[in-house]
Amino acid sequence: MTDAQPALPAEMAAVEITTPGGPKVLKPASRPVPAPGPNDVLIKVAAAGVNRPDVLQRLGHYPPPPGASDIPGLEVAGAVAALGAEVSGWKIGDSVCALLPGGGYAQYALADAGACLPAPKGLSLEEAAALPETVFTVWANVFDDAGLKAGETLLVHGGTSGIGVTAIAMAKAFGANVIATAGSDEKCAACLRLGADAAYHYEKDAWEQDIATKGGADVVLDMAGGDFVARNLSCLNPGGRHVSIAFLRGAMARVNILAVMQKRLRLSGSTLRARPAAEKARLAADIRREVWPRIKRGDIRPTLDSAFALAEAAKAHARMEAGGHIGKIILKVD
Numbered sequence: 387m388t389d390a391q392p393a394l395p396a397e398m399a400a401v402e403i404t405t406p407g408g409p410k411v412l413k414p415a416s417r418p419v420p421a422p423g424p425n426d427v428l429i430k431v432a433a434a435g436v437n438r439p440d441v442l443q444r445l446g447h448y449p450p451p452p453g454a455s456d457i458p459g460l461e462v463a464g465a466v467a468a469l470g471a472e473v474s475g476w477k478i479g480d481s482v483c484a485l486l487p488g489g490g491y492a493q494y495a496l497a498d499a500g501a502c503l504p505a506p507k508g509l510s511l512e513e514a515a516a517l518p519e520t521v522f523t524v525w526a527n528v529f530d531d532a533g534l535k536a537g538e539t540l541l542v543h544g545g546t547s548g549i550g551v552t553a554i555a556m557a558k559a560f561g562a563n564v565i566a567t568a569g570s571d572e573k574c575a576a577c578l579r580l581g582a583d584a585a586y587h588y589e590k591d592a593w594e595q596d597i598a599t600k601g602g603a604d605v606v607l608d609m610a611g612g613d614f615v616a617r618n619l620s621c622l623n624p625g626g627r628h629v630s631i632a633f634l635r636g637a638m639a640r641v642n643i644l645a646v647m648q649k650r651l652r653l654s655g656s657t658l659r660a661r662p663a664a665e666k667a668r669l670a671a672d673i674r675r676e677v678w679p680r681i682k683r684g685d686i687r688p689t690l691d692s693a694f695a696l697a698e699a700a701k702a703h704a705r706m707e708a709g710g711h712i713g714k715i716i717l718k719v720d
C-alpha cells in the first residue's frame with residue numbers, strides 16, 4: 387500500500403455462504419476489511435450486482451477460483467478506498483465499477499486494477515454495479531469471440547435475464563438486429579420493449595423455423611445448451627457463430643456435423659471468472675474504448691429489476707431463483 391491512505395476500519399459487514407443450500411444459507415457476517423495486494427484496488431462498495439453464478443456458488447456448484455474471496459459477488463460499484471503499491475491510473479475517492487472474482491457482497495471489496503472501469507457519469511452507482519459481469523460476458527463472447535457486426539442478427543436466449551438485457555442493449559447499440567427468446571409472453575413483451583426486433587416464447591413457439599425463414603441468425607449467445615443447440619444451429623446462417631455461456635437445459639447436445647461443415651459454422655464457449663487478470667484487463671480496455679462511450683451517450687442503459695439491502699441477500703437470491711425478474715437484481719451497501 388502507498389503511504390497517504392486514509393485509515394480504514396478493521397472489520398466490515400459482509401454476507402457469507404454458511405453451507406451449500408437454499409437462499410437462507412446466506413447470512414450477514416463481520417469480516418476483516420481485505421488488504422490490497424500490489425495490483426489491487428480496494429473499493430468501498432455502494433452497490434453489488436447479483437448474478438446467477440452467485441446462486442450456483444451458494445448451492446456449492448461453482449467454487450471461487452484459487453485466491454478469490456469465498457464471499458459471493460462478482461461485480462460492485464463504489465469509491466476507491468485504498469490502492470496497492472503498483473497501481474497507477476486510479477486515486478482514492480474515484481468512482482469505479484469493477485469485475486471481481488468474488489467478494490462483492492461486502493462493504494469493501496478487492497478488485498484487480500485492470501478489471502476496474504470508471505463508474506459512468508449519468509448513472510447511479512446502483513446502475514453502475516449492474517454493468518461489469520454482464521457487459522464483460524457479452525463483450526467477450528458476442529463481440530470479442532463471435533465478432534458480431536452491424537447489420538448482422540444476434541439470437542439470445544433468456545432475453546430478460548441479466549445477460550439477456552445487456553446483450554439486447556449492446557447488440558442494438560452496435561447496429562445489429564436482435565432476436566430474443568423468453569419463457570413467458572410477459573417476458574417476450576419485455577424483450578421487445580428493451581429493443582429486441584423479435585421475441586419468441588422458447589417453449590411454445592417453433593422459433594428456429596420462423597427465424598430460419600426470416601433471414602436467419604449470424605450469432606447465437608446460448609445459455610440453454612441441451613436440445614437448444616441443434617435448434618440454434620438449424621437457424622444459423624452460413625458462417626454463423628454459436629457461443630455457449632451456460633447449459634440450463636443440459637450440458638450434453640447432439641450436433642449435426644454435416645450442417646456445421648456445410649454452413650461453415652463455428653461453435654465456441656467460455657467462462658469469465660477463471661480467466662487470468664491480464665485477459666480481463668484486455669477485455670476491460672476494449673470495453674472502455676468501445677462500450678463506455680455508448681453508455682455515456684445513453685445508447686446502452688442497464689435494466690434494473692429490484693434492489694435489496696446487503697443484509698437481505700437471501701431475499702435477492704430467492705427473487706432470482708423464482709425467475710420473475712426482468713433485468714438485474716442489486717444489493718445496496720453502506
Ligand SMILES: NC(=O)c1ccc[n+]([C@@H]2O[C@H](COP(=O)([O-])OP(=O)(O)OC[C@H]3O[C@@H](n4cnc5c(N)ncnc54)[C@H](OP(=O)(O)O)[C@@H]3O)[C@@H](O)[C@H]2O)c1
Nearest residue numbers: 437438523544547548549568569609631632634656657658
Ligand atoms: N460463461 C460465463 O462467463 C457466464 C457469465 C455470467 C453468466 N453466465 C450464465 O448465464 C446465465 C444467465 O445468467 P444471469 O445472471 O443473467 O441469470 P438470470 O438473470 O437468473 O437469468 C437466467 C435465464 O435463464 C433462462 N432459463 C432458465 N431455465 C431455462 C431453460 N430450461 N431453458 C431456457 N432458458 C432458461 C431464464 O429464462 P426465462 O426466465 O425466460 O424462463 C432466464 O432468462 C446463467 O446460466 C449464468 O450462469 C455465464
